[in-house]
Amino acid sequence: MSFVVRPSRASDLDALYEMAKLTGGGFTNLPPDRRALRNRLKASEEAFGKSADVPGPDIYLLILENLETGRIAGTAQIFAQVGQVFPFYSYRLGTLTQHSRELERTFRAEMLTLTTDYEGASEVGGLFLHPRERAGGLGLLLARSRYLFIRQHRARFAERVIAELRGVIDEAGGSPFWDGLAGKFFGMGFQEADEFNAVNGHQFIADLMPKHPIYIAMLPEAARHVIGLPHPSGRAAMKMLEAEGFRHEGYVDIFDGGPTMAARTDTIRSIAGATIAPVARVGGEAGRRALVATGRLTGFRCAFADLSGGDVLEIDAAGAAALGVREGDEVLHVER
Numbered sequence: 041m042s043f044v045v046r047p048s049r050a051s052d053l054d055a056l057y058e059m060a061k062l063t064g065g066g067f068t069n070l071p072p073d074r075r076a077l078r079n080r081l082k083a084s085e086e087a088f089g090k091s092a093d094v095p096g097p098d099i100y101l102l103i104l105e106n107l108e109t110g111r112i113a114g115t116a117q118i119f120a121q122v123g124q125v126f127p128f129y130s131y132r133l134g135t136l137t138q139h140s141r142e143l144e145r146t147f148r149a150e151m152l153t154l155t156t157d158y159e160g161a162s163e164v165g166g167l168f169l170h171p172r173e174r175a176g177g178l179g180l181l182l183a184r185s186r187y188l189f190i191r192q193h194r195a196r197f198a199e200r201v202i203a204e205l206r207g208v209i210d211e212a213g214g215s216p217f218w219d220g221l222a223g224k225f226f227g228m229g230f231q232e233a234d235e236f237n238a239v240n241g242h243q244f245i246a247d248l249m250p251k252h253p254i255y256i257a258m259l260p261e262a263a264r265h266v267i268g269l270p271h272p273s274g275r276a277a278m279k280m281l282e283a284e285g286f287r288h289e290g291y292v293d294i295f296d297g298g299p300t301m302a303a304r305t306d307t308i309r310s311i312a313g314a315t316i317a318p319v320a321r322v323g324g325e326a327g328r329r330a331l332v333a334t335g336r337l338t339g340f341r342c343a344f345a346d347l348s349g350g351d352v353l354e355i356d357a358a359g360a361a362a363l364g365v366r367e368g369d370e371v372l373h374v375e376r
């Protein structure tokens with residue numbers, strides 16, 4: 041099977057909509073809503089079509105395509121710079137220590153403080169692979185293709201990259217964190233807020249959120265327990281982020297309490313470890329399996345291929361065909 045990651049096109053709408061229905065809802069960056077998806081594809085087309093190599097509130101939507109069937113197998117997204125149009129809020133987990141001489145007691149209170157500390161960062165998200173295609177390495181191809189895209193267009197992205205993992209949801213589809221905190225200020229349940237959020241964005245939450253620090257001791261136990269914990273279905277995504285060097289720095293989503301992971305862009309493994317080299321020969325001996333990318337903007341392609349050589353490369357014929365590279369072309373590659 042031959043798969044390639046490529047930029048989205050307006051004609052992906054129907055296939056993207058079918059895939060969005062498979063997420064089971066609650067997947068903010070891939071809502072099963074035609075209007076929202078059409079807008080996202082339009083934004084992505086504008087981002088890939090932008091001529092200035094600078095960061096901005098741009099969304100790059102990447103598509104994993106099965107080259108044999110022409111079908112879409114997954115998506116991944118990159119937000120070049122968050123918090124440019126609307127503030128990007130997060131809760132920061134912190135400690136306030138106080139001492140009473142009379143009581144001879146030191147007391148540490150854990151607090152959630154509303155911040156916009158990640159303003160200006162780039163964000164990766166919206167990673168979704170068709171359930172039929174999972175557990176075969178394609179999740180890694182999709183996720184890591186974004187880092188090669190960033191490396192290939194470095195000036196368009198920030199010094200830091202973040203990723204938000206979904207927080208814990210209970211059996212009834214509710215969010216203990218939402219119920220214990222934000223829900224008190226919105227007059228709606230988590231699912232209702234979640235659907236509104238997927239289609240209209242996060243902003244209404246930020247608008248109505250209490251702006252004062254929250255003492256964690258005052259939250260219900262169920263909410264306290266899930267602060268900074270990812271939803272069990274996000275474990276594969278979290279493992280891949282950690283393998284790239286992302287860490288949880290104590291920031292959580294104001295909506296569901298899920299962890300925000302962060303890394304310095306130039307230290308992300310797939311970015312720091314990638315090398316550019318020319319292709320000297322297509323075909324030849326089977327080499328090492330690598331993640332290979334080529335092309336700029338709408339011409340960007342990323343796929344697995346077998347490489348041998350160093351300063352000049354040999355690439356297997358199938359990999360070269362998936363990428364559309366010929367002898368003399370330069371590719372960006374990183375170990376699998």
Ligand SMILES: CC(C)(COP(=O)(O)OP(=O)(O)OC[C@H]1O[C@@H](n2cnc3c(N)ncnc32)[C@H](O)[C@@H]1OP(=O)(O)O)[C@@H](O)C(=O)NCCC(=O)NCCSC(=O)CCC(=O)O
Binds near residue numbers: 168175203204275277
């Ligand atoms: C996340 C993906 C795309 C991952 O694809 P696959 O399942 O094919 O991945 P895979 O190749 O099987 O596994 C990738 C790595 O995760 C590990 N892995 C897999 N399942 C695991 C689990 N339950 N617990 C811990 N680790 C696990 C594998 O061992 C492997 O690491 P080794 O190679 O070391 O063995 C998929 O599962 C998916 O579409 N899930 C549903 C949607 C979702 O949860 N999306 C993420 C949302 S969060 C988001 O979008 C922000 C984050 C982001 O964008 O990156």
